[in-house]
Amino acid sequence: MTIGHRVFLVTFLVSFSGSISADADTIDDYLRSQMQRLHIPCASLAIVRDGRVIETQGYGFASLELKAPATTETVYEIGSN
Numbered sequence: 001m002t003i004g005h006r007v008f009l010v011t012f013l014v015s016f017s018g019s020i021s022a023d024a025d026t027i028d029d030y031l032r033s034q035m036q037r038l039h040i041p042c043a044s045l046a047i048v049r050d051g052r053v054i055e056t057q058g059y060g061f062a063s064l065e066l067k068a069p070a071t072t073e074t075v076y077e078i079g080s081n
Contacts, residue, residue, distance in 0.1 A: 024055065035060060042070035 027045075035043060042060035046053055058071040 028057070031059060042074065044070055044072050044074050044076075046072065 027047075031043065031045065034040070040060070041064055042058070042062050045055070045057045045059070047055040056072040058069060058074060060070050062068050062070040062074045
């Protein structure tokens with residue numbers, strides 16, 4: 001994971017951790033734009049409130065070669081880039 005990816009992850013988590021009042025479209029648009037800007041091929045998102053998962057979504061491709069979409073079940077290697 002590059003420094004840019006870490007900064008993005010921390011910024012994203014801080015932006016939405018205090019209040020998930022932002023609607024799903026806003027979160028979706030922000031995540032997609034940052035993935036494009038930072039050249040992040042895939043991501044999976046889970047929003048948890050009061051210990052319950054309230055939203056999940058996969059973005060991009062888990063395998064660029066196979067064009068396999070990322071899902072909420074995609075397994076990521078720690079430190080992958």
